[in-house]
Amino acid sequence: MATREAAASTPNRRRDTRRRIQEVALRHFIERGYETTSLREIAEELGVTHAALYYHFRSKEDILVSVAEGLGGPIDELIAWGDQQPGTLRTRQELLTRYSEALTAAAPLFQLMQENQAVLRKLSIGQTLNDRVAALSRLIHVPEAPLEAQVRASSALMTVHFGAFSLYALPGDAEEKRKALLGLGLELLAAADAEHR
Amino acid sequence: MATREAAASTPNRRRDTRRRIQEVALRHFIERGYETTSLREIAEELGVTHAALYYHFRSKEDILVSVAEGLGGPIDELIAWGDQQPGTLRTRQELLTRYSEALTAAAPLFQLMQENQAVLRKLSIGQTLNDRVAALSRLIHVPEAPLEAQVRASSALMTVHFGAFSLYALPGDAEEKRKALLGLGLELLAAADAEHR
Amino acid sequence: MATREAAASTPNRRRDTRRRIQEVALRHFIERGYETTSLREIAEELGVTHAALYYHFRSKEDILVSVAEGLGGPIDELIAWGDQQPGTLRTRQELLTRYSEALTAAAPLFQLMQENQAVLRKLSIGQTLNDRVAALSRLIHVPEAPLEAQVRASSALMTVHFGAFSLYALPGDAEEKRKALLGLGLELLAAADAEHR
Amino acid sequence: MATREAAASTPNRRRDTRRRIQEVALRHFIERGYETTSLREIAEELGVTHAALYYHFRSKEDILVSVAEGLGGPIDELIAWGDQQPGTLRTRQELLTRYSEALTAAAPLFQLMQENQAVLRKLSIGQTLNDRVAALSRLIHVPEAPLEAQVRASSALMTVHFGAFSLYALPGDAEEKRKALLGLGLELLAAADAEHR
């Protein structure tokens, strides 16, 4: 048994350390900023040398990229899904709903993106993240609609998106708050659609 | 004559250089991030040595602070004004309206703040900027209102605030877009108020 | 007077430090190899921080390049001169003679090149140095000559070139040894020419 | 069967891997320099981890030493042979002839030595290689001869030695070129001897 356990733990250790690095890195990147966070800092919290990080990742940016990919996957799937749906109100509402749900898990990533935009812009990954937001924005909007409708659609997305970060302070259950934000978002989309007709 | 001219022009030139430093610095901070922007970079664009900046400012952070203060002033006045008004719907709407107007001039500052949050957090100035947003949020909200109303109020502020940065892509006149955003914001505040009653 | 001296010494200090860096760097590069020499090492001998080197040079390679350019100049002039002469025996002998003289000053550079070829190959400067040798080789050779003549011509250049580094051990005055090497080189060129006819 | 085969193949495979490591290492050391070549690089080309190299060699330097010993053996034998011969012209010519032949196989080693001198100097092995050249030089020279004769003898060795590396560019069969170089070398030795008398 002991042998079996040891044998099983060996390949796990790597994945485990990798994951732990990503975890700690993401937290630090969010709390202290990507540029301001040093690898030594991350390594110290993990109880390893900073050289050890280079066994698991090729560079600092590589750590960030790996984190972003892991967390951004669901959003990408959502965008891909949205691209294949007809551009109806129902689609836009469904999109917003799914986005709201996906955001629960991806929130840290987006917070990271939002709080480090300027620095990330020059990193290859920066473009990718911005692209995701742009893609969502495109799917939510109706290009031919009047300005008022456009603004309403934008507001719907902003409400769900930024609300996820801004409403920490508000009392109440997180899930409840998310539903309230989503409710308002859906309402705004419906109103935008009504204006469009 | 030469002497007199020099004597007279000195304080002007000095103030002028200060302003030019702030201008260039703000642009770089926004475009490339506060941490990523080096003083050498700023100095080079101004055609001086980076050591020269220290004649006008005590430190890199000092440049940032001076910029933030200059641009943030109007917002502070707005908050001060709001604090002295009764907490009525009219006040909240007036606040949002004035904020929308102030944002036109202060937009660069807020973009800087938003895109460098993580880094600014540890700088004394970071707190100040976040405080402003928090203060506005507080003034816009009605603490005892139900969650739906709170979310609506939040959305109103987010629409006006983030819309100012996010709606670049949309076609149309900037001022027109601002008014559309403000219009929706006011509507949301009104609806929040109605729910509250 | 003291003032004048000080005023004069200020602009000199820079050129002086630059030169001293080049001097020390060249020595270390030759003695311990380019890759194996650390900037800290050079700085320590100069009594400055290694960061100071970066005030005068943009990179380690930049130091090497600047040294190579300074020492390689005369060789370049020689090649340019040779390119404009007719391809006679006299020209080739004159070329070898001048090369032998130039080598006295450029010897350290060529020793550096020779002893670090493998590493320098990937540095942009490496190509440049090899190009110089190739150009000289081309000027010394007579393309249409039979193999024996070619070998003699090559040998003439190798004798003068490598002899400058290899004959340290031999007793005798350096200038005398140089003349002996050159004498043999000229003889070999003449013999090559005779074979060619 | 499987067991027997494995048992039998193990020492062979081991020797084989050792040889492959030496082979790849030598090539990389020559092409990219000893210092600049990393063990990871070598291991990657061999399809193993860099840690695996430590099963076959104790250190990076150990790889180099083993390579040098393997390739340098014939030269050592030649020197040993030369030490026991009388110091006649015939001996010196025979020495040069044998050296020219040995060089064909040992060329890679000498190229490595020549192109990495600076780095090798501080490695114990560096001395060894330089010693070989010095020993050859000593055997070729006649200490009491006049400078002209010494230079001729040196030139003979340099012609054969450096010619082996420098005459790549020249057209013609390699063996033919080698013979031409040797021919000139022998001639130079003879002329040196004539001068000596």
Add this chain to the structure above:
DNA sequence: CATGAATGAGACTTCATTCAT
């Protein structure tokens, strides 16, 4: 007002090496 020169701290990165498995 501004520059030239230098510093000290710290960042990312690479490498040879070790050791349990």
Add this chain to the structure above:
DNA sequence: TATGAATGAAGTCTCATTCAT
């Protein structure tokens, strides 16, 4: 035999900052 994981030393470079001139 070889790998996965980690280490510690070292290296190059950048930056904000200082100070005499």
